[in-house]
Amino acid sequence: MSDTDLDTTARTILTDNDQGGYTIPTKGLYPYQWNWDSVFVALGFATFDQDRAWRELEMLFEGQWRDGMVPHILFRKDDPSYFPGPSVWGTDGGPIPSSGHSQPPVAATVVRDLVDADATGQSLDRAAALLPGLMAWHRWYLSYRDPKDQGVLAVIHPWESGRDNLPDWDDALRAVEVKDIEPYERKDTSHVDPAMRPHKEDYDRYLSIMAACRGVDWDPAEVARSCPFFVVDPGVTFIFLRANRDLLHLAEKLGKTEEASEIRGWIAKMEAGAKILWHDELKAHVALDQRSGKQTDGISSASFLAPYAGLTDGETLGALQAHFDRIAGKVRYLMPSYDPEHKSYEPLRYWRGPVWAMINYMIARGFAEAGDKARAERLRADTAALVRESGFAEYFSPETAEGAGGGSFSWTAAIWLTWASPSHVEQAA
Ligand code: DGY
Numbered sequence: 001m002s003d004t005d006l007d008t009t010a011r012t013i014l015t016d017n018d019q020g021g022y023t024i025p026t027k028g029l030y031p032y033q034w035n036w037d038s039v040f041v042a043l044g045f046a047t048f049d050q051d052r053a054w055r056e057l058e059m060l061f062e063g064q065w066r067d068g069m070v071p072h073i074l075f076r077k078d079d080p081s082y083f084p085g086p087s088v089w090g091t092d093g094g095p096i097p098s099s100g101h102s103q104p105p106v107a108a109t110v111v112r113d114l115v116d117a118d119a120t121g122q123s124l125d126r127a128a129a130l131l132p133g134l135m136a137w138h139r140w141y142l143s144y145r146d147p148k149d150q151g152v153l154a155v156i157h158p159w160e161s162g163r164d165n166l167p168d169w170d171d172a173l174r175a176v177e178v179k180d181i182e183p184y185e186r187k188d189t190s191h192v193d194p195a196m197r198p199h200k201e202d203y204d205r206y207l208s209i210m211a212a213c214r215g216v217d218w219d220p221a222e223v224a225r226s227c228p229f230f231v232v233d234p235g236v237t238f239i240f241l242r243a244n245r246d247l248l249h250l251a252e253k254l255g256k257t258e259e260a261s262e263i264r265g266w267i268a269k270m271e272a273g274a275k276i277l278w279h280d281e282l283k284a285h286v287a288l289d290q291r292s293g294k295q296t297d298g299i300s301s302a303s304f305l306a307p308y309a310g311l312t313d314g315e316t317l318g319a320l321q322a323h324f325d326r327i328a329g330k331v332r333y334l335m336p337s338y339d340p341e342h343k344s345y346e347p348l349r350y351w352r353g354p355v356w357a358m359i360n361y362m363i364a365r366g367f368a369e370a371g372d373k374a375r376a377e378r379l380r381a382d383t384a385a386l387v388r389e390s391g392f393a394e395y396f397s398p399e400t401a402e403g404a405g406g407g408s409f410s411w412t413a414a415i416w417l418t419w420a421s422p423s424h425v426e427q428a429a
Pocket of ligand 1: 159
């Protein structure tokens with residue numbers, strides 16, 4: 001297929017997955033609105049329909065909880081092809097049935113991107129309407145995912161990280177007692193090869209965490225205090241730090257001085273906090289289990305998001321460049337979601353090795369902003385090569401380019417349109 005045909009196919013995937021203002025990640029496997037999927041999808045729509053891009057974000061914020069959280073899944077209708085559905089989550093925090101935790105807060109960054117890309121200035125009104133919701137969500141993150149005020153954010157469930165099955169969660173997940181779960185039937189493995197999905201032991205614990213949170217009615221302070229899983233995630237932390245910089249830009253542009261000053265405080269705190277995640281021997285930022293106090297021992301693709309977060313000091317950048325080149329010597333396509341030299345690496349199992357297009361996009365953006373255009377371009381070229389090889393798969397083998405997980409995947413299509421496709425190469429990082 002030519003690149004122009006791929007552009008057309010990508011647009012068709014987005015419009016086919018459109019449910020009337022919001023977009024599902026893929027039919028069958030993920031039949032609802034997912035938080036960060038939707039936000040990347042907005043970037044894809046923005047390449048041919050600005051209004052539709054804004055609608056995606058507005059519909060996501062329609063599901064915002066009273067306490068400020070924007071949930072990871074909005075269940076606008078019941079779909080028996082997905083488990084666990086709304087009755088298992090048992091939440092009551094907002095106007096739309098939803099899951100009970102959040103997902104990486106990319107939205108402020110994309111709102112800024114949409115505003116910056118609109119020469120007419122008309123987008124500013126829509127950004128202004130979203131600003132209070134964004135502020136409330138960011139405050140929620142700081143209150144309930146950083147209760148010790150350290151400048152780093154934890155996740156209360158592997159799914160909150162968006163990187164569900166990462167080896168970083170293994171030890172913390174194993175420590176979760178399996179209890180209070182009913183017999184259940186998974187649906188994911190009827191859509192996708194089980195060898196590419198999490199194991200049953202993982203699902204038992206995913207559901208046990210949900211049961212524990214249900215037990216405290218998803219009260220956010222109580223969840224932060226007692227949830228059996230509470231792991232600081234460099235991915236969410238770096239995405240949030242970046243999002244705060246973009247939120248600050250928006251607040252200043254909109255003349256919101258009080259908000260701007262509040263956000264400046266958040267940025268300073270997060271810049272200092274990130275140091276907690278630095279692993280002296282590995283020379284990278286890694287996850288930290290708040291319940292056991294232990295740092296994890298592997299480098300994930302999120303370690304490479306430090307420059308995206310604006311952490312571009314010489315030590316961090318130099319170390320990441322060295323890791324980048326080392327990993328490039330081990331696999332054909334960058335950036336594997338987990339270090340291919342780590343014992344837990346699996347090239348085709350969900351988040352234990354495969355490449356994701358939207359992670360590549362964010363890493364490349366950070367590297368380019370730090371002045372490393374060559375590595376940013378390598379990531380763009382690899383992402384384009386993966387799509388040319390295997391189409392718009394959910395994720396790809398870093399070794400063979402094999403596509404895996406769901407097919408006709410919205411965020412892969414969106415990232416192709418906004419960044420990897422040669423027709424948008426001028427926007428490449
Ligand atoms: C799933 O069901 O696998 C989802 O990734 C949860 O977000």
